[in-house]
Amino acid sequence: MGRVCVILKHPDDIYPLMKLKIAARHAEKQIPPEPHWAFCYSMLHKVSRSFALVIQQLPAELRNAVCIFYLVLRALDTVEDDTSIPTDVKVPILTAFHHHIYDCDWHFSCGAKDYKVLMDQFHLVSTAFLELGKSYQEAIEDITKRMGAGMAKFICKEVETIDDYDEYCHYVAGLVGLGLSKLFHASGSEDLASDYLSNSMGLFLQKTNIIRDYLEDINEIPKSCMFWPREIWRKYVNKLEDLKYEENSEKAVQCLNNMVTNALMHVEDCLKYMAALRDPSIFRFCAIPQIMAIGTLALCYNNIEVFRGVVKMRRGLTAKVIDRTKMMADVYGAFFDFSCLLKSKIFWT
Ligand code: IN0
Numbered sequence: 241m242g243r244v245c246v247i248l249k250h251p252d253d254i255y256p257l258m259k260l261k262i263a264a265r266h267a268e269k270q271i272p273p274e275p276h277w278a279f280c281y282s283m284l285h286k287v288s289r290s291f292a293l294v295i296q297q298l299p300a301e302l303r304n305a306v307c308i309f310y311l312v313l314r315a316l317d318t319v320e321d322d323t324s325i326p327t328d329v330k331v332p333i334l335t336a337f338h339h340h341i342y343d344c345d346w347h348f349s350c351g352a353k354d355y356k357v358l359m360d361q362f363h364l365v366s367t368a369f370l371e372l373g374k375s376y377q378e379a380i381e382d383i384t385k386r387m388g389a390g391m392a393k394f395i396c397k398e399v400e401t402i403d404d405y406d407e408y409c410h411y412v413a414g415l416v417g418l419g420l421s422k423l424f425h426a427s428g429s430e431d432l433a434s435d436y437l438s439n440s441m442g443l444f445l446q447k448t449n450i451i452r453d454y455l456e457d458i459n460e461i462p463k464s465c466m467f468w469p470r471e472i473w474r475k476y477v478n479k480l481e482d483l484k485y486e487e488n489s490e491k492a493v494q495c496l497n498n499m500v501t502n503a504l505m506h507v508e509d510c511l512k513y514m515a516a517l518r519d520p521s522i523f524r525f526c527a528i529p530q531i532m533a534i535g536t537l538a539l540c541y542n543n544i545e546v547f548r549g550v551v552k553m554r555r556g557l558t559a560k561v562i563d564r565t566k567m568m569a570d571v572y573g574a575f576f577d578f579s580c581l582l583k584s585k586i587f588w589t
Pocket of ligand 1: 287289290292306310313412414416417418441442445526527529
């Protein structure tokens with residue numbers, strides 16, 4: 241469907257879409273004057289788009305810490321994802337990344353497009369990192385260390401069991417939750433959340449990405465790692481790639497629904513985590529990605545298109561979520577609505 245058709249079908253998307261566009265333009269004008277901070281914020285806008293807007297609304301000190309945390313994680317991710325780096329080169333970079341962030345002379349060229357620029361200019365991220373308060377630096381260092389070690393452990397390792405799946409997601413996303421909770425606490429705005437609930441926040445987002453990105457990941461050349469656990473897909477097919485073939489459509493959708501059901505187990509923890517937040521801007525920062533995730537899961541459920549192309553929430557709906565998420569009642573409302581949509585797609589036999 242073309243863009244105009246989508247808008248004609250959803251005319252009430254227009255107002256939030258325009259509001260988002262204006263907010264994005266305003267945010268891009270607010271880039272700080274110091275060159276290293278200017279680089280970090282313009283990079284943030286390039287790699288995260290709408291999410292950058294929500295970061296921008298955080299209180300100043302916390303905003304800087306989250307911006308740097310986000311870029312450090314993206315850089316770590318770029319190293320992990322670059323299949324052209326031999327394992328014996330990659331592992332020491334991943335495991336020593338928490339030292340590299342303190343070293344303004346360190347750099348390693350890899351990745352492509354915006355990510356290549358991020359890696360080539362990484363000294364600007366380090367310069368900004370060194371200006372953060374000690375407690376922010378320590379939280380970022382600790383998570384970078386644990387995540388790098390976890391990524392190194394999972395290089396070339398198949399995700400066999402559901403426990404492996406939870407462990408991998410812990411390293412790449414659960415730890416982000418633990419780190420953010422520490423940053424929120426360090427800013428003085430929030431109580432320190434439990435590690436368990438913080439981890440669930442990350443797992444819910446990451447599992448949604450892994451489900452949505454099946455086709456992109458399986459078609460990647462050279463072959464990239466796959467994160468759907470064998471313990472789930474082996475009930476439906478012999479090889480994970482068999483899910484994309486038309487003759488296996490019925491099995492593929494059953495497997496997909498099993499994956500979605502697994503991700504939904506984290507919802508209760510996520511709602512508990514968000515209900516405990518006090519600062520309205522921190523609340524929005526956490527709630528918007530979570531609502532996008534439950535929306536994406538509802539869209540993916542029972543949907544063969546996951547194995548045929550890209551399944552994504554329409555831009556207008558994303559704009560609406562950003563515009564309308566203000567307090568916990570909005571989160572409960574959105575989770576309720578998307579759960580009803582998902583329930584309507586269950587085939588009762
Ligand atoms: C994130 C998370 C994120 C935000 C808020 C609270 C969180 C608590 C626990 C874990 C993660 C939390 O949100 C972003 C959202 C994002 O980047 N959205 C993209 C869309 C996309 O598809 O890439 C956008 O452009 O809007 C997120 O996905 N991750 C992330 C990374 C770093 C930080 Cl500091 C926060 C990535 C991931 C892997 C899910 C943790």
